[in-house]
Amino acid sequence: MNPADDASTQRHQHILAALRQVPAGRVISYGRLAARAGIARGARLAVAALRLAPDEAALPWHRVVRADGRIGFPPDHPQHAEQVRRLRDEGVVVHNGRIDMTRFALGAGEASDWLLPAD
DNA sequence: CAAATGACGGGGT
DNA sequence: AACCCCGCCATTT
Numbered sequence: 710m711n712p713a714d715d716a717s718t719q720r721h722q723h724i725l726a727a728l729r730q731v732p733a734g735r736v737i738s739y740g741r742l743a744a745r746a747g748i749a750r751g752a753r754l755a756v757a758a759l760r761l762a763p764d765e766a767a768l769p770w771h772r773v774v775r776a777d778g779r780i781g782f783p784p785d786h787p788q789h790a791e792q793v794r795r796l797r798d799e800g801v802v803v804h805n806g807r808i809d810m811t812r813f814a815l816g817a818g819e820a821s822d823w824l825l826p827a828d
Numbered sequence: 829c830a831a832a833t834g835a836c837g838g839g840g841t
Numbered sequence: 842a843a844c845c846c847c848g849c850c851a852t853t854t
Contacts, residue, residue: 717851739836750849752836757851759835773835781835788835 720748721758728759731772733799736808737815738776756781771795778810 723746730745731737743751759770771792775781782789784806793803801813812818 720851743836750837751851753834753850754836756835761852770835775835776837783835786835792835 720746720751720754721761723747724751724755724758725762725766725768728768728770728773731769731815733769733772734801734813735815736772736774736796736801736810736813738810739773739781740776741815742773752776772799774808776810778808778814780806780808 724743727742727745728737731742737745738752739755740750740752743749743755746755748754755773759768759773762768762770773781780789780792780803782792789806793806796803796808801808810817
Protein backbone atom coordinates (compact mmCIF):
# COMPACT_ATOMS: atom_id res chain seq x y z
CA MET A 710 0.00 0.00 0.00
CA ASN A 711 1.58 3.23 -1.11
CA PRO A 712 0.68 6.59 0.42
CA ALA A 713 -0.65 7.68 -2.95
CA ASP A 714 -3.02 4.73 -2.96
CA ASP A 715 -4.34 5.76 0.42
CA ALA A 716 -5.24 9.16 -0.96
CA SER A 717 -7.16 7.62 -3.83
CA THR A 718 -8.90 5.19 -1.53
CA GLN A 719 -9.91 8.08 0.70
CA ARG A 720 -11.51 9.89 -2.21
CA HIS A 721 -13.29 6.72 -3.24
CA GLN A 722 -14.72 6.36 0.23
CA HIS A 723 -15.91 9.96 0.22
CA ILE A 724 -17.69 9.35 -3.06
CA LEU A 725 -19.30 6.14 -1.86
CA ALA A 726 -20.35 7.89 1.35
CA ALA A 727 -21.93 10.68 -0.68
CA LEU A 728 -23.77 8.11 -2.76
CA ARG A 729 -25.30 6.58 0.34
CA GLN A 730 -26.88 9.97 1.06
CA VAL A 731 -28.87 9.90 -2.17
CA PRO A 732 -32.45 8.93 -1.32
CA ALA A 733 -34.48 6.43 -3.31
CA GLY A 734 -36.47 7.96 -6.13
CA ARG A 735 -33.80 10.54 -6.88
CA VAL A 736 -30.74 10.51 -9.11
CA ILE A 737 -27.46 12.43 -9.24
CA SER A 738 -24.86 12.91 -11.92
CA TYR A 739 -21.33 11.53 -11.67
CA GLY A 740 -19.90 15.01 -11.56
CA ARG A 741 -22.24 16.30 -8.87
CA LEU A 742 -21.69 13.17 -6.81
CA ALA A 743 -17.95 13.80 -6.82
CA ALA A 744 -18.58 17.44 -5.98
CA ARG A 745 -20.60 16.40 -2.93
CA ALA A 746 -17.58 14.37 -1.89
CA GLY A 747 -15.54 17.55 -2.07
CA ILE A 748 -13.87 16.66 -5.37
CA ALA A 749 -14.01 19.05 -8.31
CA ARG A 750 -13.84 17.68 -11.86
CA GLY A 751 -14.20 14.19 -10.41
CA ALA A 752 -16.81 12.72 -12.70
CA ARG A 753 -14.43 10.11 -14.05
CA LEU A 754 -13.20 9.42 -10.57
CA ALA A 755 -16.76 8.68 -9.51
CA VAL A 756 -16.91 6.16 -12.32
CA ALA A 757 -13.76 4.45 -11.10
CA ALA A 758 -15.03 4.40 -7.52
CA LEU A 759 -18.27 2.72 -8.55
CA ARG A 760 -16.56 0.27 -10.83
CA LEU A 761 -14.08 -0.76 -8.15
CA ALA A 762 -16.63 -0.90 -5.36
CA PRO A 763 -17.28 -4.45 -4.19
CA ASP A 764 -20.79 -5.81 -4.72
CA GLU A 765 -21.18 -6.52 -1.01
CA ALA A 766 -21.09 -2.78 -0.42
CA ALA A 767 -24.73 -2.87 -1.58
CA LEU A 768 -24.54 0.66 -2.91
CA PRO A 769 -27.41 2.43 -4.71
CA TRP A 770 -25.19 2.68 -7.82
CA HIS A 771 -28.24 2.83 -10.06
CA ARG A 772 -29.03 6.36 -8.83
CA VAL A 773 -26.00 7.73 -10.62
CA VAL A 774 -26.57 8.89 -14.19
CA ARG A 775 -25.03 11.30 -16.66
CA ALA A 776 -25.43 15.04 -16.23
CA ASP A 777 -27.74 15.12 -19.26
CA GLY A 778 -30.01 12.51 -17.67
CA ARG A 779 -28.98 9.53 -19.75
CA ILE A 780 -27.93 6.17 -18.39
CA GLY A 781 -24.18 5.79 -18.36
CA PHE A 782 -24.08 2.24 -19.68
CA PRO A 783 -24.53 1.73 -23.41
CA PRO A 784 -28.13 0.73 -24.31
CA ASP A 785 -27.07 -2.80 -25.23
CA HIS A 786 -25.13 -3.36 -22.04
CA PRO A 787 -26.91 -5.73 -19.61
CA GLN A 788 -26.30 -3.33 -16.74
CA HIS A 789 -28.28 -0.69 -18.60
CA ALA A 790 -31.49 -2.68 -18.34
CA GLU A 791 -30.71 -3.55 -14.74
CA GLN A 792 -30.29 0.11 -13.82
CA VAL A 793 -33.53 1.10 -15.53
CA ARG A 794 -35.37 -1.67 -13.72
CA ARG A 795 -34.07 -0.59 -10.32
CA LEU A 796 -34.87 3.07 -10.96
CA ARG A 797 -38.43 2.31 -12.00
CA ASP A 798 -38.84 0.26 -8.85
CA GLU A 799 -38.20 3.49 -6.99
CA GLY A 800 -40.63 5.50 -9.06
CA VAL A 801 -38.14 7.21 -11.33
CA VAL A 802 -39.50 7.69 -14.83
CA VAL A 803 -37.08 6.48 -17.48
CA HIS A 804 -37.93 7.03 -21.13
CA ASN A 805 -35.60 5.89 -23.91
CA GLY A 806 -32.77 5.49 -21.44
CA ARG A 807 -33.28 9.08 -20.32
CA ILE A 808 -34.40 10.74 -17.12
CA ASP A 809 -35.86 14.20 -16.68
CA MET A 810 -33.24 15.77 -14.43
CA THR A 811 -35.40 18.78 -13.70
CA ARG A 812 -37.72 16.40 -11.90
CA PHE A 813 -35.58 13.59 -10.47
CA ALA A 814 -32.12 15.01 -9.88
CA LEU A 815 -31.23 15.40 -6.23
CA GLY A 816 -32.00 18.97 -5.22
CA ALA A 817 -34.21 19.57 -8.24
CA GLY A 818 -37.96 19.76 -8.37
CA GLU A 819 -38.26 20.34 -4.65
CA ALA A 820 -38.62 24.10 -4.81
CA SER A 821 -41.07 24.01 -7.68
CA ASP A 822 -43.40 21.38 -6.26
CA TRP A 823 -45.82 23.87 -4.79
CA LEU A 824 -46.43 25.71 -8.02
CA LEU A 825 -47.42 22.59 -9.90
CA PRO A 826 -51.16 22.41 -10.58
CA ALA A 827 -52.67 19.67 -8.42
CA ASP A 828 -53.28 17.60 -11.54
C1' DC B 829 7.34 4.18 -17.62
C1' DA B 830 4.22 5.68 -21.88
C1' DA B 831 -0.25 4.99 -23.82
C1' DA B 832 -4.88 3.64 -23.72
C1' DT B 833 -9.32 3.43 -21.37
C1' DG B 834 -13.78 4.91 -19.16
C1' DA B 835 -20.83 3.94 -15.94
C1' DC B 836 -17.93 11.83 -17.62
C1' DG B 837 -18.68 17.08 -18.61
C1' DG B 838 -18.86 21.27 -21.10
C1' DG B 839 -18.42 23.79 -25.23
C1' DG B 840 -18.63 24.36 -29.96
C1' DT B 841 -20.47 23.04 -34.80
C1' DA C 842 -30.95 17.09 -31.18
C1' DA C 843 -26.63 14.91 -32.74
C1' DC C 844 -22.14 15.06 -33.21
C1' DC C 845 -17.22 16.10 -32.51
C1' DC C 846 -13.39 17.63 -29.69
C1' DC C 847 -10.84 18.34 -25.65
C1' DG C 848 -9.96 18.47 -20.67
C1' DC C 849 -10.15 15.67 -16.67
C1' DC C 850 -8.03 11.82 -13.50
C1' DA C 851 -7.58 7.08 -11.47
C1' DT C 852 -6.86 2.60 -13.23
C1' DT C 853 -5.09 -0.79 -16.74
C1' DT C 854 -2.44 -2.17 -20.57
